[in-house]
Amino acid sequence: MKLLVTGGAGFIGSNFIYYMQKTHPDYEIVNLDLLTYAGNPDSLKEAEQSPNYRFVHGDIADSALVTDLFEKERFDTVVNFAAESHVDRAVLNPSVFVRTNVLGTQVLLDAAKTYGVKRYHQVSTDEVYGDLPLDRPDLFFTETSPLHTSSPYSAAKAGADLLVLAYHRTFGLPVTISRCSNNYGPYQFPEKLIPLMILRALKDEPLPVYGTGENIRDWLYVEDHCIAIDMILQKGTVGEIYNIGGHNEKTNLHVVKTILETLNKPEALISFVTDRPGHDRRYAIDPAKISAELGWMPTVAFENGIRKTIRWYVEHPDWWQRILTGEYSRYIETMYGKRLS
Numbered sequence: 001m002k003l004l005v006t007g008g009a010g011f012i013g014s015n016f017i018y019y020m021q022k023t024h025p026d027y028e029i030v031n032l033d034l035l036t037y038a039g040n041p042d043s044l045k046e047a048e049q050s051p052n053y054r055f056v057h058g059d060i061a062d063s064a065l066v067t068d069l070f071e072k073e074r075f076d077t078v079v080n081f082a083a084e085s086h087v088d089r090a091v092l093n094p095s096v097f098v099r100t101n102v103l104g105t106q107v108l109l110d111a112a113k114t115y116g117v118k119r120y121h122q123v124s125t126d127e128v129y130g131d132l133p134l135d136r137p138d139l140f141f142t143e144t145s146p147l148h149t150s151s152p153y154s155a156a157k158a159g160a161d162l163l164v165l166a167y168h169r170t171f172g173l174p175v176t177i178s179r180c181s182n183n184y185g186p187y188q189f190p191e192k193l194i195p196l197m198i199l200r201a202l203k204d205e206p207l208p209v210y211g212t213g214e215n216i217r218d219w220l221y222v223e224d225h226c227i228a229i230d231m232i233l234q235k236g237t238v239g240e241i242y243n244i245g246g247h248n249e250k251t252n253l254h255v256v257k258t259i260l261e262t263l264n265k266p267e268a269l270i271s272f273v274t275d276r277p278g279h280d281r282r283y284a285i286d287p288a289k290i291s292a293e294l295g296w297m298p299t300v301a302f303e304n305g306i307r308k309t310i311r312w313y314v315e316h317p318d319w320w321q322r323i324l325t326g327e328y329s330r331y332i333e334t335m336y337g338k339r340l341s
């Protein structure tokens with residue numbers, strides 16, 4: 001089995017590579033990644049020990065490079081994680097989101113079609129469904145919920161999903177799509193809520209909570225996401241969409257307070273700041289389909305997962321200290337400078 005993982009130097013992609021190396025050591029894995037600010041080769045140091053792993057530096061939207069790679073490697077399966085993934089950055093610069101998330105996906109689909117891959121899997125997000133009201137806890141996203149995006153990030157992801165489905169219907173490409181809720185765990189870039197708050201709390205810096213902190217996200221420990229994708233590759237039905245999420249809904253304030261309590265830091269570090277434009281209120285997944293059809297259930301409760309994640313960041317300053325300079329410090333200043341002053 002020869003597997004192409006794109007975006008494997010990012011958060012979920014690197015966790016997926018480790019998961020697949022552990023569960024399918026005989027698979028050959030090629031990781032195609034552009035190493036944007038979010039891609040970190042340090043995350044893959046142990047993966048590189050395997051003779052069945054290879055890194056290729058490149059852009060999924062570069063048609064010549066992608067075609068050449070597919071011609072040489074003849075992949076059986078493609079799992080596309082590569083994306084611009086941060087909603088706040090999509091507010092600053094939407095165009096790169098369209099280029100990578102939409103055009104990049106289309107370039108991969110063309111290559112998958114030309115070289116007859118047996119499965120193309122698109123890693124998508126619950127954000128394509130838009131948001132749910134805070135006062136209707138009975139509502140959840142199902143696979144048939146309408147696409148109703150809010151941000152340039154989710155709009156570009158929805159565009160990519162539609163292209164994936166179009167390549168299935170028009171060309172018979174054997175595709176699957178998964179739409180997952182918010183992930184957390186090791187190797188997540190510290191622009192996203194959980195690692196940002198952990199690192200700021202460790203340094204006794206103010207924790208910028210948007211609005212009132214009442215927005216709700218459905219948190220999934222990253223390894224549970226990896227297990228679900230593997231199950232879809234093994235047992236999923238071609239042409240189908242699978243929602244992945246674990247009934248772990250928490251308000252942002254609850255998440256931030258849990259981090260402070262675990263690190264024994266005062267709640268006075270919380271700073272309520274101007275809200276994100278277009279901020280989605282609540283995401284919540286109904287995982288009935290993947291549970292009934294593939295037998296997937298989340299295995300890590302939020303209370304355990306968050307402790308494991310905090311411990312990982314505390315024990316790996318070498319991984320995150322290198323990130324905190326240069327582009328990252330400029331980003332933090334642009335995003336939070338005025339809001340926190």
Ligand code: NAD
Pocket residue numbers: 006007008009010011012013032033034035036037038039040058059060061080081082083084085086100104123124125126157179180181182183184188189
């Ligand atoms: P990430 O930002 O941590 O990693 C993205 C990776 O893609 C990086 O390694 C980056 O270098 C690479 N990349 C970016 N542009 C590229 C390009 N043009 N060509 C090749 N590589 C490129 O993202 P993540 O959080 O690991 O998310 C991975 C996927 O999962 C994304 O498609 C995202 O939409 C989806 N997703 C994420 C979450 C979440 O909570 N993080 C939830 C649901 C779905």
Ligand code: TYD
Pocket residue numbers: 086087088182191192193194196208209210211215216217252276280
């Ligand atoms: P984030 O991790 O960016 O994921 P997403 O927006 O894709 O769900 O944000 C999670 C939630 O945390 C979201 O409601 C926005 C909020 N948030 C803050 O309150 N402060 C912050 O500094 C960040 C990055 C996010």
